[in-house]
Amino acid sequence: MKKSLSSLIPHPSSLKLMPPFIKRLVGALVIVMVLIALNAAMSNEGFYGMGLPYYYSHLLRLAGINIILAVSLNLITGFTGQFSIGHAGFMAVGAYASAFLTVYYTQGLEQKLTAMMGATAAQAIVFLIVLLVAALAAALAGLVVGIPSLRLRGDYLAIVTLGFAEIIRILLVNVQKVGGPTGFSGAIAPWEGRATIPQYANFFWIGLFAVVTIVVVYNIVRSDTGRALISIREDELAAQAMGINTTRYKVVAFVISSAFAGVAGGLWAHYNSFLSTQDFQFFRSFEVIIMIVLGGMGSITGSILGAVVITALPELLRTYPYEIVIALALIPLAAVLLRVIRRERLPEVIRSGWPHAIFVLVFYVALFLVARLVLINLLELDYRLSAMGVNISNYRLVIYSALLIAMMLTRPQGLLGHQELGFHWLKRAQKRPVGDASVGASGGVPIAERDAPTADPYKETENR
Amino acid sequence: MDYFVQQLINGLNIGAIYALIALGYTMVYGILRLINFAHGDVYMVGAFVGLGLTKLLGYTTSIPGYNADTQGHSLWGGLTLVLIGSMVGAALVGMAIERFAYRPVRKYSRMTTLITAIGVSLLIEYLFVAQLGSAQRSFPSLVKNEAFNLFGDVRISMPQIIIFVISILLMILLQWIIYKTKIGTAMRAVSFNLNSAKLMGINTDVVIAFTFALGSALAAAGGVLTAQYNPSIDPLMGIITGLKAFVAAVLGGIGNIPGAVLGGLVIGVAETMVVAYGSDIGLASSYRDAVAFTILILVLLLRPSGLLGSTVQEKV
Numbered sequence: 001m002k003k004s005l006s007s008l009i010p011h012p013s014s015l016k017l018m019p020p021f022i023k024r025l026v027g028a029l030v031i032v033m034v035l036i037a038l039n040a041a042m043s044n045e046g047f048y049g050m051g052l053p054y055y056y057s058h059l060l061r062l063a064g065i066n067i068i069l070a071v072s073l074n075l076i077t078g079f080t081g082q083f084s085i086g087h088a089g090f091m092a093v094g095a096y097a098s099a100f101l102t103v104y105y106t107q108g109l110e111q112k113l114t115a116m117m118g119a120t121a122a123q124a125i126v127f128l129i130v131l132l133v134a135a136l137a138a139a140l141a142g143l144v145v146g147i148p149s150l151r152l153r154g155d156y157l158a159i160v161t162l163g164f165a166e167i168i169r170i171l172l173v174n175v176q177k178v179g180g181p182t183g184f185s186g187a188i189a190p191w192e193g194r195a196t197i198p199q200y201a202n203f204f205w206i207g208l209f210a211v212v213t214i215v216v217v218y219n220i221v222r223s224d225t226g227r228a229l230i231s232i233r234e235d236e237l238a239a240q241a242m243g244i245n246t247t248r249y250k251v252v253a254f255v256i257s258s259a260f261a262g263v264a265g266g267l268w269a270h271y272n273s274f275l276s277t278q279d280f281q282f283f284r285s286f287e288v289i290i291m292i293v294l295g296g297m298g299s300i301t302g303s304i305l306g307a308v309v310i311t312a313l314p315e316l317l318r319t320y321p322y323e324i325v326i327a328l329a330l331i332p333l334a335a336v337l338l339r340v341i342r343r344e345r346l347p348e349v350i351r352s353g354w355p356h357a358i359f360v361l362v363f364y365v366a367l368f369l370v371a372r373l374v375l376i377n378l379l380e381l382d383y384r385l386s387a388m389g390v391n392i393s394n395y396r397l398v399i400y401s402a403l404l405i406a407m408m409l410t411r412p413q414g415l416l417g418h419q420e421l422g423f424h425w426l427k428r429a430q431k432r433p434v435g436d437a438s439v440g441a442s443g444g445v446p447i448a449e450r451d452a453p454t455a456d457p458y459k460e461t462e463n464r
Numbered sequence: 465m466d467y468f469v470q471q472l473i474n475g476l477n478i479g480a481i482y483a484l485i486a487l488g489y490t491m492v493y494g495i496l497r498l499i500n501f502a503h504g505d506v507y508m509v510g511a512f513v514g515l516g517l518t519k520l521l522g523y524t525t526s527i528p529g530y531n532a533d534t535q536g537h538s539l540w541g542g543l544t545l546v547l548i549g550s551m552v553g554a555a556l557v558g559m560a561i562e563r564f565a566y567r568p569v570r571k572y573s574r575m576t577t578l579i580t581a582i583g584v585s586l587l588i589e590y591l592f593v594a595q596l597g598s599a600q601r602s603f604p605s606l607v608k609n610e611a612f613n614l615f616g617d618v619r620i621s622m623p624q625i626i627i628f629v630i631s632i633l634l635m636i637l638l639q640w641i642i643y644k645t646k647i648g649t650a651m652r653a654v655s656f657n658l659n660s661a662k663l664m665g666i667n668t669d670v671v672i673a674f675t676f677a678l679g680s681a682l683a684a685a686g687g688v689l690t691a692q693y694n695p696s697i698d699p700l701m702g703i704i705t706g707l708k709a710f711v712a713a714v715l716g717g718i719g720n721i722p723g724a725v726l727g728g729l730v731i732g733v734a735e736t737m738v739v740a741y742g743s744d745i746g747l748a749s750s751y752r753d754a755v756a757f758t759i760l761i762l763v764l765l766l767r768p769s770g771l772l773g774s775t776v777q778e779k780v
Binding site: 077149154156162163164166173174282289290293395401405408412 | 499565568569572573574575576578579580582583584586587590591593594703707710711714748750751753754757758760761764765768
């Protein structure tokens, strides 16, 4: 039993023997340090001179908030199958609750804490408290909305959540202490408080809560609760028959998802420093829906991808409208061309796995560049259109909605469907299609909905 | 008492418009189980097509111009032409929406069709905003804005009378179409069971297109009539009115045609009463839009099948 000093140095193979708790703690610390470093890089001078201009860091922060919204909505819509268009309402509850608290009640507390432990720590603690309150308020709202509504199905639940979100918005607009119709940017006379909503939320906090949201939702989905939720999505009657208390699980998922929406609202309020109920209208809820549908409704990585794309898209459409329209209009053409080439002329080595993925990527980029060359450099489409008086930037939102419809018509399961993006994709061999059938012949329609929902009263499964 | 009757008349007036739009929602839901989110925008399209027609026919809003107020009498011929023209135009739009946006996704899941419907709604709105700007435009008055004294303090204006008369006529026409014509019987058959209707030799695609056309025409009539009463129209006017009309359809029992009418009238009266008497109990008039949603939530919690709807049992 002689123990030498060298046994105290951890051997690489003993990393696997480290208790999971330690591994997770270390992982969390690493993530926190990376976020702090990135946060420092987000200002213009940045990290040893490598900074990010405000425009891009602004987009990153918005994307972070949208990631929290999308992942939390995916929990209730993608994994539990309950279609909720009221997410902006819970965001509004969180935003207004946290801003109200910050502006009217936290000044004294922050001063006391600053005297004790310095400004940064004091701000951090105050911010955490405020966000906790935001989450709780939004969770409470979720409970109030969810308990009566979650026994409705499909379309009705969507409309009821929309209705509740609108009611929340109208109620908030009528509260004078948070600004009413003119918006909330600081204490309103005659009440005492801070002059502005302080900008507590920088990239670090947004990134931290995005990571927390992703980890929490991922863990919920991989747990027994998650399995129950997925079973509710697949076939609610069968889940009930198996003894799962569907109402309880649905309400739990709803409350958790609204709590995170409240956190996102709190972050938004303390980033934007100005709150107006116009920010939380129906279109905001719908934007989050678009994010998760684009990414794939049962996929966490999908909703992250969707959130990033949708955050960037209006800005991209502003600067590169033609390019985007060309690229997306060419995808069906490219898919057809690719199919033709794939069958006959690809050498074996790039028909599967990561060489194939690279080939497809290069193919699309080449097609896009060729189209751009032809349409913009050769034909000068952008000049001709503006000469005709058509200002393409007015049509941004038209292109946006047309893209949405086109996506629903061609790939309704979104970019990733139910799968998560991972490295196993690159290793998976692309099987050659059998005959003319495409891989995944159902087109990604989920199991429970593969039959067309026709108007058959004997199979009616909705509350009327 | 007179104030109450006056508000009742105003409420029934607004309710008639909601009823016309709600009929479109309820018919489409009855045959396809689809909530046509774009229907509110068809109402707006109808109003704008009507505006275009008035320009075509030479009616203008400016003074001196050619409209009912400058001419001193209502332009009945013009009103009829504009009404029929906008109904036809909106019917075409409705059929196009169904053919290009809803038919390809019919076989997909509920959520996909719902999202497509919302996408179409946004597309129409933004298209109009991009082309015409989001500013309000005024509709030339085709009906002379004179008021009649009914009794006591209660007055009713000519546009209001026209709204009542035309909506009642249109509803009677709809009843006739649905119960006395072949295509109407086909619509009822398809709403009962789509597959059996197909087996009976009914061309369901034609019936569905006809239903969309009918609903859109009614909504467009509602749009033109509203424009008489409230002459400023803008591309985003269909959103909130469409939502309230949807609430009306749900209130009456979605899929049920008399229910849609009843629902529309109830919502119109409730809204007007809350605005009229709300200040007495501390509700500002800005709570007006919340009334419809509150009614929606109450209906769906207490009687989800609606006032006139029937509950269908869930079978495994």
